[in-house]
Amino acid sequence: xxxIGDDVATEIREQLSAMAAPVKIVHFTxxxxxxxxxxxxQALEELTALSDKLSLDIYDFLLDKEKVAEYKVDKVxxxxxxxxxxxxxxxxxxxxxxxxxxxxxxxxxxSKGESGLGTETREKLRQISQPIHLEVFVTPT
Amino acid sequence: MRLAHQFAMESDLITADCIEATEFPExxxxxxxxxxxxxxxxxxxxxxxxxxxxxxLDSVLSAANPxxxxxxx
Numbered sequence: 001x002x003x004i005g006d007d008v009a010t011e012i013r014e015q016l017s018a019m020a021a022p023v024k025i026v027h028f029t030x031x032x033x034x035x036x037x038x039x040x041x042q043a044l045e046e047l048t049a050l051s052d053k054l055s056l057d058i059y060d061f062l063l064d065k066e067k068v069a070e071y072k073v074d075k076v077x078x079x080x081x082x083x084x085x086x087x088x089x090x091x092x093x094x095x096x097x098x099x100x101x102x103x104x105x106x107x108x109x110x111s112k113g114e115s116g117l118g119t120e121t122r123e124k125l126r127q128i129s130q131p132i133h134l135e136v137f138v139t140p141t
Numbered sequence: 142m143r144l145a146h147q148f149a150m151e152s153d154l155i156t157a158d159c160i161e162a163t164e165f166p167e168x169x170x171x172x173x174x175x176x177x178x179x180x181x182x183x184x185x186x187x188x189x190x191x192x193x194x195x196x197x198l199d200s201v202l203s204a205a206n207p208x209x210x211x212x213x214x
Binding site: 036072075077081087088089090091092093094095096099102105106109110114115116117118120121122124125126128129130131132133134135136137138139140 | 142143145146147148149150151152153154155156157158159160161162163164165168169172174177178179180181182183184194195198201202205206
């Protein structure tokens with residue numbers, strides 16, 4: 001049985017029809033000792049099937065060390081949303097509930113290649129001179 | 142959450158992680174996450190709650206560049 005119900009799938013397919021360019025979902029998993037890992041992978045597989053502009057690469061956190069280093073993931077399940085460029089957008093854990101909507105938004109933004117931020121915000125962000133790592137904690141509800 | 146990802150899109154120096162709190166209890170303990178959303182900046186500063194774009198921006202910028210820390214190593 002699917003994790004994404006038929007009604008929701010129809011809604012998501014509709015949302016994803018607004019995608020401009022292809023987006024790649026890069027997922028890191030670890031088969032052992034992961035309570036949510038399998039479900040996250042399944043949800044991403046079901047999501048990817050809803051648009052021909054979406055593709056999914058799956059790597060093993062323990063075996064694919066080069067990719068783990070490239071994407072700088074330090075825990076799993078980890079998911080990166082990218083186009084030709086990796087913007088540094090990551091999801092750790094299962095993006096369920098409200099966060100599934102956040103995942104769809106990230107896909108649409110990356111597909112457009114535009115952040116959608118205001119002019120003033122973009123100007124201020126351009127003046128940053130050192131790395132900033134944001135970790136936003138959320139819950140599924 | 143979307144704002145942090147938008148910031149990451151806009152700046153090559155920004156990376157943004159959306160972390161499902163219930164799956165990473167050790168991080169919740171380390172960062173003392175008591176309510177969500179909670180944003181941790183460079184493992185040190187924090188922002189509680191969801192803020193409008195301009196406030197979130199100012200909080201992120203000031204947390205990343207605290208005025209007193211300019212001379213520190």
